[in-house]
Amino acid sequence: MPELHDLDRFEDGLPTMNPLPAPEIRRRGDRLRRRRIGLVAGGVALVAGLAVGSPLLGGSDDRARDLQPAPDTGKAAWITTVPDDFPLADGFPQPSEVRTQEDPELEPVCGHWQVTAEEIKVVHYTGESEDSAQRVLMLFKDSDAARAQFAALRSSTTSCDPVPGPPGSHEETIYGPVPLDHVATGAEETYAFSEQIQHDDGLVSDLTLVEVSRTGNALYFDSRYTSPGGDVVIAEELPAMEKASRVPLGAMCRFAQTPCPQPGAPSTTPSGS
């Protein structure tokens, strides 16, 4: 049977593994890099998407009014393809890969639900330390579908039981809603929840904070992971996350029942006024 000092020579006697050849690793890395550069060049432009006069933007107060979601009145054409210049990665750690994918691979995962979006764009960041972040933009066929998805996500994450850790780990993953006293700027509905690891000595760590916002037929999913956990960390991270997402949240008005003017669109204001 092993003894404690066997840890110091753990590699001794471990069978040699069968790794991929280095050129293959580089080939796959080059492919990943090409996809990333292509998507960023052709997809997300770092342009401020704020529109002047948008009814969804507040005045000097960054905290938006509590807006009631508008019923779907059968708007003729909802936008179901993410515009090339939607600033999903604005304020996000760089460099970041923006990609289109069918499965949003939302982190964290809690509850059972199906995503029925028409298009999904994801940007993910993994830092050199333990930090990571993710943003997802989902477009649905109409605002009713987006509203239903929002409600399903909210419902599934408010009733998640703790998930035990690996056997003998003395920890479990816990979930909980994060009380909000505001709707994120640019959104019609917002809710937030957290995932953390609770240790048997009472400490919490490994916080993933998630905020989901809906405008029209679009859902914006913003998550951030930090090694420390707890209410104090949540109270610090949530406004920081919202501040970093100010531009993409502001651009969500494009997907509203009455969309805001697009950047670069002709002004309806007569010249000389």
Add this chain to the structure above:
Amino acid sequence: MDEAEFDDFYTSSFQRVVAAVYAMIGDRDEAQECVQEAFVRAWSHRRRLDRAEHPEAWVRTTAYRLAVSRWRRTVRGRRAPDRALSLPATAAPPSESHVALVAALKRLPESQRRALVLHHIADLPVHEIAREVGAPEGTVKARLSRGRAALAALLEEGASRA
């Protein structure tokens, strides 16, 4: 980092990083896949890797986070483990001693397990471990101390049952 330098880095550190991640997560095949994926990402981000003070730590941390993320999805039934990256497993299985050691490590709290692995298997001093896990040095020392005591007790328990 040019191709030759990366290839040297990959071949010289692969086994060591896999050993550390295997000890942290308890699954050698999964560790190998995650480490390979981490090296793929390292090459795709080689400018960032050039700026990293500790490239091996970057790869190890990335691999570990990938493994944790995949474990969470697997345990919730959302996603089957992705075995696409590996060549067919032809390597011999680990020895009974390794399996027993890894099984005992798995029973420790994650923070203690990780500290022990980084110190004893990856040979990192306390201040390097503190930097890698984002915890104060005193906390790392406490985790090492408690972890060693707990692991010793678990190994003794295993030996007395054998």
